[in-house]
Amino acid sequence: MPSIFAVANPKGGSGKTTVAIILAGEFAKHDYSVAIIDADPQGSSYQWHASSVARGLSPKGIDLVRASNEQNLAQALERLDGHDVVVIDTPGYYGPVLTHSALRADLVVLPCKVHTFDASQVVRTIRNLEQHADAASLPMNQHRVLFNEYDSLDRNTRPLREVLAYLNAEQVPVCVNALYRRITYRTMTSGHGTLYQMSDTDESIRKARYNADQVVRELLAASQGANHSDNAT
Numbered sequence: 001m002p003s004i005f006a007v008a009n010p011k012g013g014s015g016k017t018t019v020a021i022i023l024a025g026e027f028a029k030h031d032y033s034v035a036i037i038d039a040d041p042q043g044s045s046y047q048w049h050a051s052s053v054a055r056g057l058s059p060k061g062i063d064l065v066r067a068s069n070e071q072n073l074a075q076a077l078e079r080l081d082g083h084d085v086v087v088i089d090t091p092g093y094y095g096p097v098l099t100h101s102a103l104r105a106d107l108v109v110l111p112c113k114v115h116t117f118d119a120s121q122v123v124r125t126i127r128n129l130e131q132h133a134d135a136a137s138l139p140m141n142q143h144r145v146l147f148n149e150y151d152s153l154d155r156n157t158r159p160l161r162e163v164l165a166y167l168n169a170e171q172v173p174v175c176v177n178a179l180y181r182r183i184t185y186r187t188m189t190s191g192h193g194t195l196y197q198m199s200d201t202d203e204s205i206r207k208a209r210y211n212a213d214q215v216v217r218e219l220l221a222a223s224q225g226a227n228h229s230d231n232a233t
């Protein structure tokens, strides 16, 4: 049985595909057999994989499977049972694919920018998923908000304090580590394989690897049921 990570946020452009590719890349680096299920009809993860292959940078140890609806998703999860890790990249809207992914996942990762608009959307999503789990008589799975496109200038700012206070009041668990805004992540997702297929002579790539490693270690611990910390960054 693989560990399943669902990357979810119905808000478009919050960083789901970026986070899914980073998660897959980190696990593959540690020689796990990894699959990404691209469950978004936009096919961004698929596009990343295909253009990496076309460049001769086939993501080592990462299979890519597309699933256009809930039924395909369930079938893909069954077929991928022999993998160590499955990462589901979900669509940018609320629907059966998102709810199915969340119910099957060991961890639901919700990438979110440091802004109240984004945070309130994430809280609504979690409340909807809780209701859905309740209706299915299933427990709500582990979930974490992951601040994305974070900047060190965000530290000690009012928006960060307000967003954290709001998420804490809503009892929503937030990752301690944030994913920084880095051009390297954009380059990678444009079809350059994983961070480990990019040249490490470049300081910015080393920094991106360090950040990705910290984030994924925390998400792995959360997927295994470790206690969450209430205060990010």
Ligand SMILES: Nc1ncnc2c1ncn2[C@@H]1O[C@H](COP(=O)(O)OP(=O)(O)OP(=O)(O)O)[C@@H](O)[C@H]1O
Residues within 6 Å of the ligand: 011, 012, 013, 014, 015, 016, 017, 018, 019, 040, 042, 044, 091, 092, 148, 149, 150, 179, 180, 181, 182, 183, 185, 186, 189
């Ligand atoms: N940490 C980051 N640093 C730099 N750019 C980022 C980061 N995260 C996301 N981006 C950029 O923001 C845009 C949206 O990211 P991404 O495609 O991962 O979001 P998404 O949630 O999958 O979007 P959609 O809802 O359309 O599927 C992309 O151009 C991506 O390169």
Ligand SMILES: [Mg+2]
Residues within 6 Å of the ligand: 016, 017, 018, 040, 044, 089
């Ligand atoms: Mg996407």
